[in-house]
Amino acid sequence: MSAAAENPPLASLTPRLEQILQSLPDRAFAARLRAVYLAAAHAISRLSDLDLVKYETPVVDASPDLSLWEEMAPVIRDTVMDVNALLNVIREQFPGTPPPSASRGKGSTDVPAILQEGMTKLAQSITQLGEAMRNPSVVSDRWQLLAEIQRFRSDYREQMSQLVFESASTFGEVSRAQVVPGYEAEVKAAVTVRAITSDLARIVGARLNKVRDAKPEEVLWNAQQLQTELDAFGRTAAYRNLRAQDKRHIVEARAEIGALALQDAPEKQALLTVTESLDELVRSLSAVNQRQLLILHDREVWAACGVRLERALAQSTKDPVASAKALAEAAASAQSLYGRDPTMDAFLRKARKLKLATLTGPELLTTIESFQSQLAQLDVM
Secondary structure: HHHHHHOOOOOOOOHHHHHHHHHOOOOHHHHHHHHHHHHHHHHHHOOOOOHHHOOOOOOOOOOOOHHHHOOOOOOOHHHHHHHHHHHHHHHHHHHOOOOOHHHHOOOOOOOHHHHHHHHHHHHHHHHHHHHHHOOHHHHHHHHHHHHHHHHHHHHHHHHHHHHHHHHHHHHOOOOHHHHHHHHHHHEEEEHHHHHHHHHHHHHHHHHHHHHHHHHHHHHHHHHHHHHHHHHHHHHOOOHOOOOHHHHHHHHHHHHHHHHHHOOOOOOHHHHHHHHHHHHHHHHHHHHHHHHHOOOOOOOHHHHHHHHHHHHHHHOOOOOHHHHHHHHHEEEHHHHHHHHOOOOHHHHHHHHHOOHHHHHHHHHHHHHHHHHHHHHHHHHOO
């Protein structure tokens, strides 16, 4: 039995979801819907807690790796069981679409149809998982198997989140952050990945320039430094949350660089080749910005920062203390945008070192205007 199975996380609903359920006039219907939402919250949590790092290997080998299949079989079993647990609750609570009932209130008659549709899609995905796990090219390749398991678990979470959001939306206007269980944690994880991989791209880019300019006696030192930098990245939360296919390339690069760092006099071209490849890979990780999760998050942060900066500008002469406070709040909020744009990143790094809440006079006004300019140029649409 897995650790997750031994210590199942406690499921809970968001305050807004609780509010919606409490507002429903049909208490029996609300209780049935609560059971589905709690099952979804539980499943989303269960499907989010798998750490694939322990299944990774630095060995790059094309030979079949059936030992991993044996290791991952319980994980695959638990994944199927977690999804089926939610499907069973939906079947029990909403076995078929009931006739319309005016007493249930706005949206209630649409919910069973939404849940049935979501259940059908999840059931189809379980079938697809089974087919993928019977594919010899998947089960015999360690990284391919890890990637497929990671992809399916992510897809299940997304489908469950959509099921909760769509059904809750029938009762009024809501945001995903307000009603989807685990949404804030997933956004936080994505923001962390973006920030740390952005810094990694800067570090590797700077190291690449040093390798290009390195004299023969400096090659070994650069290899050792790059190895240290990658080892540090491997200990971050961002590394744990990377897609398996991206991890594979990082692991391979770490192995190559580690081998060069052990040599007395590694060839510059060998280090340059692997560093250039690594630089291309880490820059490609900026594709995380295209995740719908981050796009929605960034738009909200961008708008909130804009409002705070407008307030800071309006108060800059009348009440500089309040103005500086609003500026500091905007900068703190904008840190979650780190990694979206290099120019904005440079501004945010500088902002971390400044005591923005203590700025006064021309420096306060200049900083506000500079921040507004950076924000205006940021593409979040």
